[in-house]
């Protein structure tokens with residue numbers, strides 16, 4: 001099939017590459033010239049495990065092309081995926097300006113298209129209920145009619161994006177147009193050969209499913225975080241409780257890890273957008289307000305522990321940070337808890353040396369020269385008064401504790417992701433604070 005992908009960020013680049021891998025001809029369009037230049041030079045613009053191999057292979061096979069030309073991409077393609085940003089607007093709603101302006105352009109292009117072949121325009125961006133109808137109306141307003149708008153939300157996780165896209169748990173296709181449905185199913189069949197379902201539904205249900213899923217996962221994490229704070233006050237251990245809960249098949253093991261709050265480009269904005277839509281439709285989903293508020297507080301919990309330990313006197317102290325990305329296996333810093341933690345610490349007059357295996361460069365865009373970027377995890381430790389762990393990268397899990405001991409001025413660790421066992425920290429004689437478990441004090 002001939003496919004256009006409009007917007008070549010995390011979702012667009014992964015989707016375009018994976019569609020090409022299945023033998024489709026894919027033109028990826030972006031309006032960011034720097035990004036486009038890199039992609040045209042066969043240079044990846046994001047860190048995503050497993051992506052480079054597929055990306056290079058499909059460029060070499062000429063199935064994956066990068067272009068600034070929306071018109072050519074739309075005219076040459078049967079299916080046009082919108083993978084555009086839907087950032088948080090000022091009132092919490094999803095800002096649809098990118099999606100709607102591209103829809104307008106597509107309408108104008110289709111009107112001028114002499115062939116007038118049937119086109120499928122697919123919303124892969126996360127968009128509020130009713131957006132497919134809006135996109136349809138905008139395109140129709142150019143006096144075009146041989147098209148259908150489909151909702152096809154994306155569920156990939158950054159860090160596992162290729163794996164998730166190639167073997168999705170399910171594909172959701174929202175449309176009442178039978179021709180569009182059958183073409184979309186044909187496109188996705190190769191991705192679900194193991195039997196995972198393609199769920200057919202109306203556009204409204206499809207649009208809501210995406211927000212409902214992300215908000216539920218945010219809620220689960222937040223529940224565990226609040227429970228963790230409770231555990232510290234009653235002397236219980238959140239890890240034991242997580243295991244006790246997760247082995248119940250009704251609950252399941254995933255998304256039960258306590259920490260310093262969720263971040264990223266999706267959960268925070270999607271929770272807020274669902275709250276806003278629910279208010280707009282006079283049926284507020286109240287529980288999500290609590291999720292959003294608790295998560296905000298959770299991002300600063302590690303700073304509160306640190307201030308308490310240093311008796312509110314951290315001016316001129318120096319701290320090491322391991323992990324900047326909002327989660328491991330990505331370089332994405334959007335809404336990363338590390339940004340809040342660093343901001344709070346800097347307000348108190350400290351200096352910081354930080355290391356992230358993938359996000360050091362992305363972090364510079366947000367934090368500029370406010371912190372020092374270390375060459376590796378051990379370099380970050382030099383002369384630090386304490387270590388803070390903010391992202392649970394696997395490579396931090398089993399460090400050389402002798403080096404930690406030698407380089408850290410005080411043997412104090414604030415672990416916002418519970419990557420170490422308190423018992424081990426006790427044996428190694430570190431002072432150790434984590435989330436939802438009692439602190440350990442060195443002797």
Ligand SMILES: NC(=O)c1ccc[n+]([C@@H]2O[C@H](COP(=O)([O-])OP(=O)(O)OC[C@H]3O[C@@H](n4cnc5c(N)ncnc54)[C@H](O)[C@@H]3O)[C@@H](O)[C@H]2O)c1
Nearest residue numbers: 007008009010011030031032083084085086125126154158
């Ligand atoms: N990142 C994720 O993990 C993820 C997962 C599922 C769904 N989503 C949703 O997918 C959508 C895209 O997210 P993302 O993380 O890929 O965003 P992104 O910001 O990484 O990428 C968006 C791309 O669109 C480009 N763009 C903006 N306006 C354009 C225009 N007029 N023409 C062409 N290109 C244009 C930008 O330059 C950018 O490259 C959002 O709605 C997001 O909520 C994201």
